[in-house]
Amino acid sequence: MTIDILARNNVKVLGDGERTIVFAHGFGCDQDMWRYIVPGFASDYRVVLFDYVGSGRSQLQYYDAGKYNDLSGYAEDVNEIFDALGLRNAIFVGHSVSGMIGLLASIRDERRFGRIVMIGSSPRYVNDEPDYFGGFDAEEIQALLDMMEMNFIGWASYMAPIAMQNPDRSDLAEELERSFCSRDPHIARQFAEVTFLSDCRGELERAPVPALILQCDEDSIAPIEVGNYLHAHLKNSTLRLMNAKGHYPHLSHPEETASLIRQYLADA
Template sequence: MPHKPNNILQRNHVNISGKGNKTIMLAHGFGCSQHLWRFIRPYLEEHYQVVLFDYVGSGNSDFSAYQVERYKHLEGYALDVIEICDAMNIKDAIFVGHSISSTIGWIVTQQRPELFSHVVAICPSPCFLNLDNEYQGGFEQQYLEDLIALMDKDYIGWGNYLAPIVMGIDLAPIGPSIDKSDVLVHELLSSFCSTDVTYSKPFAAATFLSDYRSLLPRITHPSLVLQSSNDTLVSVGVGEYIQKNLQNAQLKIIEGNGHCLHVTHPLHVLDQMMTFLQAHPTDEQGLELNH
């Protein structure tokens, strides 16, 4: 039985704002929620209808809607995106994905290419594994399996280890001298650890142990890949691999640390996004115009 549109919007805690004719959809990464888009959302609202949401099992989504088999694989999260678009009658949207949401967006473009006109990928990786001489995703499989297993044994310790790596900032103790950067790491740590391991562990496994490189050559949407110059999770080399294998992509390196450029360097992300979108205008049907 199909879901009713309002049920889907409640299920994924969908929030809609902005005043533009064109829709931009912001998709959060693993362990995060729509809240982390707050640094770029106000500007985008001046130009677009902005759609924010939380994947089932994340943020303020309806956890009772969680289905074990569905969310073992990234295709289950892609189905969340598809169902939100269908519930809102969204087509030709600009999809902005952070980290693993970039891969989720690529899955959607294969299944329902009419939903998006452009794809912006922030610190993406189609595979985090070191596989062969051609592709080094950054991590050995045993290391990632051990990291995921740690979620069951010491969830807080897992979060304390991963959050500083993701944000690219050391975890400082909370106190009078704490600054904005420290606050961001603690916020991410809180986001990681506020979600029950029942939901976060399968998402982690789907994120870190999957290989979606085969999707890249089949994607024709105009794409912008934004990579951090110093990201422990995803190297510049991975960004170069993505740009090489996508048919219609630009790669821009933003000087900075960490895996959350939209949080730590929001103005740089906005500048690159707007430059890209202005250079790739679309007509009302979402087809790229040639100049």
């Protein structure tokens, strides 16, 4: 059976610039999360948006629990999207887990990638004593996964404000909670486990293209120690500390996020 890759991942292409910039959403989200960022880039770039299978308006019939039991399954889809669009030297902007998915995809086919921008990304969320601090003990991750399984709506209500970290902007936490709740609970639970138990530290040294690391202040999902670790282990990486708080600066502080990406690309 021939799969329509662009339909499977609900791929949207905007703008007509010479260079392509691909925006990849994080766990529990979809391409709509980039809506404040995209207009500023569509005038200068060819902008590509998509949803991972199981998210947004992707075609759920293609969800394969075996394939997506590892980040490599999502990286494979990214490469297929790049192939379907004939992309080369593209800029890949990945939020959260998508930073690592983009890294894995670039290792598979570096010709397609020119730069990677990682927003709040982490190579490993679980602490690994004594040398690595990812932000979570293994017991904390398991407790969150158990909560998702027992009370998915309750988990979403609990997690959204913690991840957003902008208490004066309750609308943002409410939007994130709605995004979480719109997912199939079983698919979301598996994606969460794959994300939070992943370990990409061993892949960092294989990164074939330069990377920009955008590190937010008070990010409860990817703390500053993670950003520093990425910068230390990714060759040709640039670390920028943001004024934005929380894990979703493209929603809470889109102007700063877009400005830092633009500055990086202008200097590249």
